[in-house]
Amino acid sequence: MEQHPPSDFTRLRRAPQRGAHDMATIYAILDAAKLCHIGHIIDGRPVVLPTFHWRHENRVYWHGSSASRMVRANVAGGEVCLTVTLLDAWVLARSAFHHSANYRSVLCFGRPSLVEDADEKLAAMKGFVDRLFPGRWDTLRPPKAQEIKATAILSLPLTEASAKIRVGPPVDDIEDQSWPVWGGMLPVHLAADPPVADAYVVPGLEPPPAPV
Numbered sequence: 001m002e003q004h005p006p007s008d009f010t011r012l013r014r015a016p017q018r019g020a021h022d023m024a025t026i027y028a029i030l031d032a033a034k035l036c037h038i039g040h041i042i043d044g045r046p047v048v049l050p051t052f053h054w055r056h057e058n059r060v061y062w063h064g065s066s067a068s069r070m071v072r073a074n075v076a077g078g079e080v081c082l083t084v085t086l087l088d089a090w091v092l093a094r095s096a097f098h099h100s101a102n103y104r105s106v107l108c109f110g111r112p113s114l115v116e117d118a119d120e121k122l123a124a125m126k127g128f129v130d131r132l133f134p135g136r137w138d139t140l141r142p143p144k145a146q147e148i149k150a151t152a153i154l155s156l157p158l159t160e161a162s163a164k165i166r167v168g169p170p171v172d173d174i175e176d177q178s179w180p181v182w183g184g185m186l187p188v189h190l191a192a193d194p195p196v197a198d199a200y201v202v203p204g205l206e207p208p209p210a211p212v
Contacts, residue, residue, distance in 0.1 A: 020163040029106045029163055030055045033084035040080055042073050054131045059155045061124050071152045074112045082108040090186040093170035094179040108161040115153040124153045132211045
């Protein structure tokens, strides 16, 4: 299994037993997460922006406006930190200080590049839509040239990335295990509500399943 040797940035210093550097784990978490947060330095100040991401092979992609400060900073060679986190359970202990959560997270560091090849850019856009709604791209109105021009696609190689995962029940101090309060895990997950059609849906058309 492919393994990334941890760099000084990606090496876990706290709870290193929860760390993972194999690409199978990193890919699985990135693919399961629908939303990421990307940290930039813009005009000398830290800015963290939420956005949707998708992965193809050993690169992770996201999109933005071609006119945005974020894109200009990235094109100029600015480094980013891309983060995803999946919350799997609340972990309730018998001490406030041992409460925790079960989660899966990934940090990716590096300098993104702008996707400029027209065919690659269109393929990346299709990959973005079809990752969330498989097969939907081919049913949609084709994108206009101005829409493609106004959209920037950024790509980050996954050469400096690490995962951190917590699983299992609370870890109480031995003397707290008999304390008369409930302890354990409260699993959580995303769930979709029933779809709500807009005013222009033709009768007989079915919505796609919501990604969760």
